[in-house]
Amino acid sequence: MAQAARRMLQRVGSRGPQLLSAAVAYSRPRLATFWYYAKVELAPPTPGEIPKAIDGMKAVVRSFQSGRLAQLTVKEALRNGLVATEVLMWFYIGEIIGKRGLIGYNV
């Protein structure tokens, strides 16, 4: 048992640099793709966009008042629900940052 563990450690030790370079080679193009999209899609709103966001909010309220919201197709409603859930998840990420701990409140 101990021998097997030692042998495995040795193997990982000797192949460590190789594994590391493999990991880098694997993740570099994927990270590049991630950044290509994240730079546009995950960017915070620019100050110029905030009035547009407020207009968007007004449009949502208007569509609620006019009953347009009840005429959405199931597909649209599902998509809106997913977007709302995603935004809610950002809140929890913020909570994790705010309490400085991933698991519960470590008080």
Place this chain on the structure above:
Amino acid sequence: MVPPVQVSPLIKFTRYSALLVGMIYGKKRYDYLKPIAEEERRIEAEEKKKREELERIAKELAEGGV
């Protein structure tokens, strides 16, 4: 590559405000819970000390064969 989607400003705005609100909420709640937990720990330790003292006395009495 497929060009990135232009995310609606409303979604971006709500995303980042949710992040900020979450950060403030987490901080506030942590600061609220921390002293309560500390007080509970303190009381628990005190009670443990008392309990051990009582146990010690009971044991001494039993050994003394009063």
